[in-house]
Amino acid sequence: MRDVAIIGVGITKFGELWDKSFRNLISEAGTKAILDAGIEGKEIDALFVGSMSPGRFVGQEHVGALVADSSGLHVMNIPTTRVENACASGGLALRQAYISVASGMHDIVVVGGVEKMTDVIGGEATDILAMAADQEWEAFFGVTFPALYAMIARRHMHEYGTTREQLAEVAVKNHDNGLLNPNAHFRRKITVDSVLNATMVADPLTVLDCSPISDGAAALVLAPLDKAKQYTDKIVKISGSGQASDSLALHGREDICTFKATVEAARQAYKQAGVEPKDIDLAEVHDCFTIAEILAIEDLGFVKKGEGGKAAEEGRTRIDGDIPINPSGGLKAKGHPVGATGIAQAAEVTLQLRGEAGKRQVKDAEIGLTHNIGGSGATCVVHILEVV
Amino acid sequence: MPMEEIGIASYGAYIPMNRIKVEEIASTWGRNPENIKKGLRISEKSVPSPDEDTATISVTAARYALSRIDINPADIGAIFIGSESHPYAVKPTSTIVGEAIGSTPELMAADYEFACKAGTAAIQNCLALVRAGMIKYGLAIGADTAQSAPGDALEYTASAGGAAFIIGKDNVIARINYTCSFATDTPDFWRREARKYPRHGGRFTGMPAYFKHITEAAKMLMSKMGTKPEDYDYAVFHQPNGKFPLTVAKMLGFREEQVRQGLLTPLIGNTYSGSSPLGLCSVLDVAKPGDRIMMVSYGSGAGSDAFDITVTDNIKNFQKEKAPTVKQLIERKRYINYAVYAKYRDLLYWE
Amino acid sequence: MTTVPRFWREIPQRYNLIGTKCKICGRVYFPPREVCPYCRRKSLENMEKIRLSGKGTIYSYTIIHTPPSKFEGQAPYAVGIVELEEGPRITSQIVDCELDEIKIGMKVEAVFRKIQEDGDTGAIYYGFKFRPVENESER
Numbered sequence: 001m002r003d004v005a006i007i008g009v010g011i012t013k014f015g016e017l018w019d020k021s022f023r024n025l026i027s028e029a030g031t032k033a034i035l036d037a038g039i040e041g042k043e044i045d046a047l048f049v050g051s052m053s054p055g056r057f058v059g060q061e062h063v064g065a066l067v068a069d070s071s072g073l074h075v076m077n078i079p080t081t082r083v084e085n086a087c088a089s090g091g092l093a094l095r096q097a098y099i100s101v102a103s104g105m106h107d108i109v110v111v112g113g114v115e116k117m118t119d120v121i122g123g124e125a126t127d128i129l130a131m132a133a134d135q136e137w138e139a140f141f142g143v144t145f146p147a148l149y150a151m152i153a154r155r156h157m158h159e160y161g162t163t164r165e166q167l168a169e170v171a172v173k174n175h176d177n178g179l180l181n182p183n184a185h186f187r188r189k190i191t192v193d194s195v196l197n198a199t200m201v202a203d204p205l206t207v208l209d210c211s212p213i214s215d216g217a218a219a220l221v222l223a224p225l226d227k228a229k230q231y232t233d234k235i236v237k238i239s240g241s242g243q244a245s246d247s248l249a250l251h252g253r254e255d256i257c258t259f260k261a262t263v264e265a266a267r268q269a270y271k272q273a274g275v276e277p278k279d280i281d282l283a284e285v286h287d288c289f290t291i292a293e294i295l296a297i298e299d300l301g302f303v304k305k306g307e308g309g310k311a312a313e314e315g316r317t318r319i320d321g322d323i324p325i326n327p328s329g330g331l332k333a334k335g336h337p338v339g340a341t342g343i344a345q346a347a348e349v350t351l352q353l354r355g356e357a358g359k360r361q362v363k364d365a366e367i368g369l370t371h372n373i374g375g376s377g378a379t380c381v382v383h384i385l386e387v388v
Numbered sequence: 389m390p391m392e393e394i395g396i397a398s399y400g401a402y403i404p405m406n407r408i409k410v411e412e413i414a415s416t417w418g419r420n421p422e423n424i425k426k427g428l429r430i431s432e433k434s435v436p437s438p439d440e441d442t443a444t445i446s447v448t449a450a451r452y453a454l455s456r457i458d459i460n461p462a463d464i465g466a467i468f469i470g471s472e473s474h475p476y477a478v479k480p481t482s483t484i485v486g487e488a489i490g491s492t493p494e495l496m497a498a499d500y501e502f503a504c505k506a507g508t509a510a511i512q513n514c515l516a517l518v519r520a521g522m523i524k525y526g527l528a529i530g531a532d533t534a535q536s537a538p539g540d541a542l543e544y545t546a547s548a549g550g551a552a553f554i555i556g557k558d559n560v561i562a563r564i565n566y567t568c569s570f571a572t573d574t575p576d577f578w579r580r581e582a583r584k585y586p587r588h589g590g591r592f593t594g595m596p597a598y599f600k601h602i603t604e605a606a607k608m609l610m611s612k613m614g615t616k617p618e619d620y621d622y623a624v625f626h627q628p629n630g631k632f633p634l635t636v637a638k639m640l641g642f643r644e645e646q647v648r649q650g651l652l653t654p655l656i657g658n659t660y661s662g663s664s665p666l667g668l669c670s671v672l673d674v675a676k677p678g679d680r681i682m683m684v685s686y687g688s689g690a691g692s693d694a695f696d697i698t699v700t701d702n703i704k705n706f707q708k709e710k711a712p713t714v715k716q717l718i719e720r721k722r723y724i725n726y727a728v729y730a731k732y733r734d735l736l737y738w739e
Numbered sequence: 740m741t742t743v744p745r746f747w748r749e750i751p752q753r754y755n756l757i758g759t760k761c762k763i764c765g766r767v768y769f770p771p772r773e774v775c776p777y778c779r780r781k782s783l784e785n786m787e788k789i790r791l792s793g794k795g796t797i798y799s800y801t802i803i804h805t806p807p808s809k810f811e812g813q814a815p816y817a818v819g820i821v822e823l824e825e826g827p828r829i830t831s832q833i834v835d836c837e838l839d840e841i842k843i844g845m846k847v848e849a850v851f852r853k854i855q856e857d858g859d860t861g862a863i864y865y866g867f868k869f870r871p872v873e874n875e876s877e878r
Contacts, residue, residue, distance in 0.1 A: 123807070123808050123811075124808070126805070126807055126808075127807050127808050130807060134830075136745075136749060136770070137770060137829065137830060138830050139807070140741060140854060140855070140864075140866070141818060141830060141831045141832055141854060141866070141868075142803065142806060142807060142809070142810040142813065142816065142818065142832060142854075142855070143803075143818050143830055144803060144805065144806070144807050146803075146805065147801050147803050147818055150801035151799040151800060151801050151818075151819070151820055152799070154799050154800065154801060154843070155798070155799040155843070158799070158843050199804070199805075200802075200804040200815075201803075201804055201805045202801045202802065202803045202804065202805065203801050203802040203803075203804070204801075205801075249830065250820065250830070251798075251820045251827075251828035251829055251830045252828070256798075256799065256820070405835060437834065437835075437852075438812075438813065438853075439832075439834065439852040439853045439854070439868065440852060440853070441853055441863075443853075443863075443865065444850075444851050444852050444853060444865065447754075447851040447865075448850065448851060451851070475863050476863070484865065487750055487751075487754050487755075488754040488755065488851055488865075490755065720873070722837075731812070
């Protein structure tokens with residue numbers, strides 16, 4: 001297995017993008033990434049695209065082919081693969097692309113993630129997202145995604161004394177970061193009070209504890225490390241990749257306050273990269289709900305189990321804290337076009353490691369981590385990126 | 389024609405826990421609650437939750453009946469459920485119950501309709517099949533989530549509830565000595581196919597309908613059995629309100645004390661096909677060996693099923709405490725207001 | 740997106756909580772499994788059907804204020820993960836109590852209720868929900 005580098009990054013604005021279609025979005029992200037990498041279309045060996053449910057959001061399956069077509073690369077009859085693992089579709093697409101380059105099967109690969117969520121009415125979007133849960137034994141009874149994470153929150157509060165206010169601090173911090181991110185879906189300040197008093201979605205989570213419904217796309221260009229210098233001197237290497245699964249339904253876990261899939265995926269990535277949690281300078285984690293970020297920083301080993309709430313409250317996860325989490329604004333403020341998220345996380349870490357993150361730059365960032373979750377923790381993909 | 393030791397082997401009752409008071413309904417429609425309470429002798433009625441219907445009530449009552457007796461549910465060879473509010477016009481409630489209690493697939497099953505007497509008709513048919521030796525046990529259920537048009541007089545009384553009886557031979561807790569029925573074509577109250585609410589003939593539902601059929605059926609029964617009202621310890625009549633059963637009792641020569649234990653409408657309303665069956669359950673909850681019970685149901689359209697029942701010694705060993713008594717079900721309650729009632733009973737239109 | 744055959748197939752589970760027990764290690768599974776994840780090959784042909792009692796305690800819960808489309812008009816309602824006395828945990832609604840009475844650790848029992856229906860012309864889907872066990876009728 002050879003080393004793989006990220007040589008190009010492209011990302012669209014995230015938000016309610018009425019003028020942009022599914023095809024527009026992925027083409028825009030892909031084009032930006034290719035231009036950033038300085039490569040030509042004919043050099044691309046394969047495409048990977050992550051998208052959770054284009055079938056229901058825009059009535060379109062076979063999106064691997066669609067993306068090849070939209071990018072014009074179909075004239076080369078390029079191999080193209082759509083990857084799905086619910087909200088971890090993007091992260092998994094990156095891993096599949098990484099493996100295809102690391103194995104020597106392909107050299108230059110473009111991997112993107114995209115979701116167009118606003119062409120359906122809001123209630124329908126919630127139903128579609130619920131397809132990541134167990135249809136027969138969770139969704140059938142009227143359980144929603146916010147409900148599943150709310151149950152995690154309530155148990156976490158019961159076992160560790162985590163408070164509503166600590167959860168809210170996560171959203172406040174991410175919104176502060178979003179203000180510094182020109183592509184973020186939300187660019188406004190919120191307070192702990194505004195989170196607590198917002199419309200209740202699933203007790204104790206209010207609408208401000210939940211990531212939004214967004215449109216958007218992101219793309220990366222991967223190349224073997226030994227070829228990367230031909231294209232760019234801003235080389236970021238994928239030094240670790242991990243993936244793991246757990247029961248589909250939340251009730252199938254031993255302990256719902258820990259995502260064993262995260263623990264295992266992270267273990268694989270740390271081992272491969274030869275680093276420990278304390279070596280990580282920043283992480284883009286999967287804060288689909290505020291409680292998810294609390295669980296993530298615990299399960300990734302940044303803080304002890306049960307101390308996630310306190311860390312958020314003490315400001316340790318701020319951009320200038322000792323464990324910067326979601327400098328992009330996270331899923332909460334940056335937005336969560338589901339399939340795009342895993343790629344967007346890697347895009348952000350790459351920009352941070354290159355020193356190109358502008359106002360939200362984490363000082364001396366050399367090693368970053370991305371953490372992408374599917375469903376209520378049934379899938380986890382973790383990548384570790386390093387400056388070369 | 390005395391019957392062998394065939395009768396009720398076990399029983400179970402269920403009443404949903406929501407209640408709405410007469411005052412709450414009356415104030416919505418600008419009526420005087422005191423007149424209604426006095427005129428109908430009722431203070432509140434039960435209301436099913438949106439996730440309850442005749443099938444869920446029947447399953448619950450049937451499971452309670454099974455919990456009080458040690459039989460193999462597969463030995464229940466027939467299930468008949470009487471209701472005016474079967475969840476489907478076509479697709480039986482009885483097979484839903486059959487699956488939920490483990491009596492399928494070797495099972496005779498059908499749903500009955502005869503207004504409020506469909507449940508007692510089910511009892512008669514289970515009796516016949518057991519007597520004929522065609523089944524070991526039969527399950528007869530009377531249950532309803534009754535509909536009433538907003539603002540109509542029936543709104544004060546139309547409620548929800550049900551009772552299940554396991555009919556069998558030998559070791560029964562109550563022997564059904566005899567049953568007979570009085571039926572005519574008397575259209576006092578009806579609901580057309582696909583309509584939501586019933587209509588009725590106002591005062592026509594009284595003497596020519598309810599009173600005539602109950603008294604004739606009761607007299608027919610007493611004549612066949614050679615009995616008089618004073619031979620019975622308890623009398624249970626169909627109870628559309630809290631007043632009619634007392635009036636008909638007087639007409640027949642029964643005393644109020646005989647009727648009291650089985651008269652539930654004042655606190656839970658008229659459970660339609662569950663009406664006299666629930667009254668019977670209430671009596672069985674307190675009955676002693678040797679007690680004699682007359683039950684006469686009434687179903688509009690019209691007819692009455694009369695039963696002569698004697699409680700046996702087996703009731704002493706009956707595992708009554710395995711399921712709630714009627715009294716416990718009546719006392720398990722929470723009040724709702726008219727707005728919540730309208731939402732629950734689907735009176736609000738939305739798409 | 741429940742369809743009639745998909746629902747009908749699970750009736751033994753939905754109506755009667757039929758699960759399986761691994762005869763090798765004794766673990767109980769609901770919904771039923773043909774293979775025990777821990778004993779694996781050894782458990783093939785060694786899983787027996789078991790009817791769960793429906794009794795358990797609340798492991799976690801939430802009150803849903805923003806329901807999915809089929810459950811419009813029901814909000815707010817409670818859902819919870821219930822730990823059954825035989826071991827497995829399952830998810831369903833918690834009913835027959837005030838929403839603020841629900842607590843982690845509360846004893847509950849299964850009841851037979853309507854779960855959803857396909858509009859007013861489609862099929863009705865029944866299944867289990869949970870309600871608090873009252874002290875006097877605790878059996």
